[in-house]
Amino acid sequence: MSVGSGESGWRTLARMGRPRATKANALAAVLAAALGFAMVTQVHQNRSSGLDNLSQDDLVALLDGEAQQAVRLGHESDTLTYTRDQLRGSSGDQAALSAAQQRLTQLGILAGTLPAKGPGIRVTVADPKAGVQSANLLDAVEELRDAGAEAIQVNSVRVVASTYFSTGSDNRLQVDGTAISPPYVLLAIGDPHTMSTAMAIPGGVVSTLRQLGATTVVTSSTAVSVSALRARSGDRYAQPDTTSTG
Amino acid sequence: MIPALGLIGGLLLGLFLHPDVPLWLQPYLPVAVIAALDAVFGAVRSMLDGIFSDKVFVVSFLSNVVVAALIVFMGDQLGVGSQLSTAVVVVLGLRIFSNVAAIRRHLFHA
Numbered sequence: 001m002s003v004g005s006g007e008s009g010w011r012t013l014a015r016m017g018r019p020r021a022t023k024a025n026a027l028a029a030v031l032a033a034a035l036g037f038a039m040v041t042q043v044h045q046n047r048s049s050g051l052d053n054l055s056q057d058d059l060v061a062l063l064d065g066e067a068q069q070a071v072r073l074g075h076e077s078d079t080l081t082y083t084r085d086q087l088r089g090s091s092g093d094q095a096a097l098s099a100a101q102q103r104l105t106q107l108g109i110l111a112g113t114l115p116a117k118g119p120g121i122r123v124t125v126a127d128p129k130a131g132v133q134s135a136n137l138l139d140a141v142e143e144l145r146d147a148g149a150e151a152i153q154v155n156s157v158r159v160v161a162s163t164y165f166s167t168g169s170d171n172r173l174q175v176d177g178t179a180i181s182p183p184y185v186l187l188a189i190g191d192p193h194t195m196s197t198a199m200a201i202p203g204g205v206v207s208t209l210r211q212l213g214a215t216t217v218v219t220s221s222t223a224v225s226v227s228a229l230r231a232r233s234g235d236r237y238a239q240p241d242t243t244s245t246g
Numbered sequence: 247m248i249p250a251l252g253l254i255g256g257l258l259l260g261l262f263l264h265p266d267v268p269l270w271l272q273p274y275l276p277v278a279v280i281a282a283l284d285a286v287f288g289a290v291r292s293m294l295d296g297i298f299s300d301k302v303f304v305v306s307f308l309s310n311v312v313v314a315a316l317i318v319f320m321g322d323q324l325g326v327g328s329q330l331s332t333a334v335v336v337v338l339g340l341r342i343f344s345n346v347a348a349i350r351r352h353l354f355h356a
Contacts, residue, residue: 009294009352009353009355010353012293012294012296012352013290013293013294013353022300024299024300024301024303024304025248025249025300026248027300027304028248028249028252028289028300028303028304028307029248029249029251029252030252031249031252031282031303031304031307031308032249032250032252032253032256032286033252033253033255033256033259034256034282035253035256035279035282035283035286035307036252036253036254036255036256036257036258036259036260037256037257037259037260038256038260038275038278038279038282039256039257039260039279039283040256040257040259040260040261041260041265041267041275042267042275042276042279044260044264045266045267045272045275046276055328
């Protein structure tokens with residue numbers, strides 16, 4: 001330490017700092033300029049670049065963080081999508097309700113609790129010789145069902161799945177225990193052409209009835225009204241099985 | 247004086263030009279800048295000690311920069327580039343601190 005006083009230090013600095021036109025001084029200036037340039041450039045680079053200056057470990061950690069964030073957001077998105085679908089399901093409920101309503105109507109027609117009308121045929125069986133048996137009526141009904149009849153009525157009795165034909169003690173035909181008398185009128189809603197063809201096939205209902213001495217008239221109509229109703233009765237034993245589907 | 251003016255001129259040039267650092271230079275520039283700073287502070291200290299030499303400054307400046315870059319380059323090749331960069335920065339930082347302390351003692355006697 002050759003410096004004795006404060007002035008000496010500053011003076012030394014000033015003396016050394018005096019411009020000297022030496023080659024080395026110029027070179028030092030160039031180097032200093034390069035240093036300044038490099039410093040500013042580096043600072044600028046450091047500020048402008050985002051991930052470039054991070055190490056591999058930092059990048060891996062960053063990637064992990066991003067992945068976890070993505071997973072979390074994915075879960076959130078799923079939840080929100082589910083909720084949205086639930087909320088949007090109000091219209092789906094509407095569709096399900098109308099479908100259920102439609103199905104209820106169909107089942108009502110099948111079960112005979114609802115009146116039905118539509119295109120169909122009217123089969124009128126005149127039985128002057130009283131030769132028609134309950135089996136013949138059953139055959140006729142089965143034939144109509146095979147031909148696609150959706151609603152059938154015999155005289156004033158609606159034909160449903162559990163309908164039975166029998167003969168009463170007075171030799172009158174009975175449908176579901178209700179005595180009916182000739183002429184027997186079967187009303188069937190369905191495709192008129194198919195059903196009338198089914199009635200008229202050789203060896204079928206009409207020819208069999210003719211052999212029994214009955215005359216059968218089949219008329220097609222675009223508007224047959226099956227208006228006989230059947231009382232709604234709950235099943236006593238059979239309950240809907242909700243545990244299994246199909 | 248002239249080197250100080252050169253430093254300021256370089257700073258201004260960098261401020262106005264905003265150059266992009268080429269990719270191959272990116273790992274070495276920060277370390278090189280630190281090494282050059284060390285050389286500059288060492289030069290100021292030697293000035294105050296009265297043993298300053300332009301030639302020594304130029305040589306030490308260049309050798310500092312080259313050696314620092316070489317160390318980092320070697321570290322990159324060996325797979326310890328970031329650690330060696332840290333090491334170089336620590337060492338140079340220590341030197342800068344000690345140089346600045348010497349300068350401070352010279353100028354402020356404290």
